[in-house]
Amino acid sequence: MTQPTFPLICITKGKYLDLIPAESYFSKVATSALIDPSIFDGTFLFDKTGNVWTYKQVSSNFRNNIWTKFLAKTFYNPLLEAQVIWKKVGSYHLDELKDKLKTCVDKDDDIITQFEEADIIKSSIEQAMTFDDIQHVLNKYVFDVDEKELWKEQERRPK
Template identity: 70%
Template sequence: MTQPAFPLICITKDKGLDLVPTEIYFSKVATSALADTSVYQDTFLFDKNGNVWTYQQVSDKFKNNFITKFLAKTFYNPILDAKVIWTNVGTYQIKDIQNKLKCCVDKDDDIITQFAEADVIKSSLDQATTFADILKVLNKYVFDPNEQELWEEQKSRPK
């Protein structure tokens, strides 16, 4: 089975951003996501080897019928064990992912930019030359920020 090299940077159609450390991240799925497969559309995952992936989760316990779909959309939406079907949809260059990430920052509503200004994050992304560098930027400013360190860095910037 072909699958991506983890960790993955996930960018969704509405410019949401996530970091996927391992495949275990996809081991559970809500029934509503299985009932409405459009949730997987336009979600792209970028791996360290320069590949772009899409995915779909499936579950042996999911029964695709009217009752299940109806309940999932109303009040009974259980979490099921899932398997992932990966599809390699191409490759990317570092510049491609930098541009996509900067677009996410531009469209952000104070989630990505919660700990650092957009210009700081975008400038740091521009300086990245590898996937590992991009991960460091994202971890520093978005996923695993050290608030004290960022505060000191901000104070030292020219005004």
């Protein structure tokens, strides 16, 4: 089975951003996602080896019937054990990934930019030379923020 090299940078619908540390992140799936697999459309995952992936999740425990659909859309949407089906859709150059990430920052509604200004994040992404550098930038400003350190850095900047 072909699969990506983790960690992954996930971009959904050209504006939502996530870091996926390991395949175990996909070990569960909501029943509603199995009812409507289009939920996986528009999600692209970038690995450190320069490949772009899409995926879908399936579950042998899923029963696609009227009751499951009704319950999942009302009040009972359980998580099920899942398997991932990977599809390699191409490759990318680092500059392409950087452009996509900067677009995510531009389209952000104060999720990506809750700890740092957009210009600082975009500038840091632009300066990144490797996938690991980009991951470091995203962790520093978005996903694994050390607020005290970031605050000290902001205080040192010229005003």
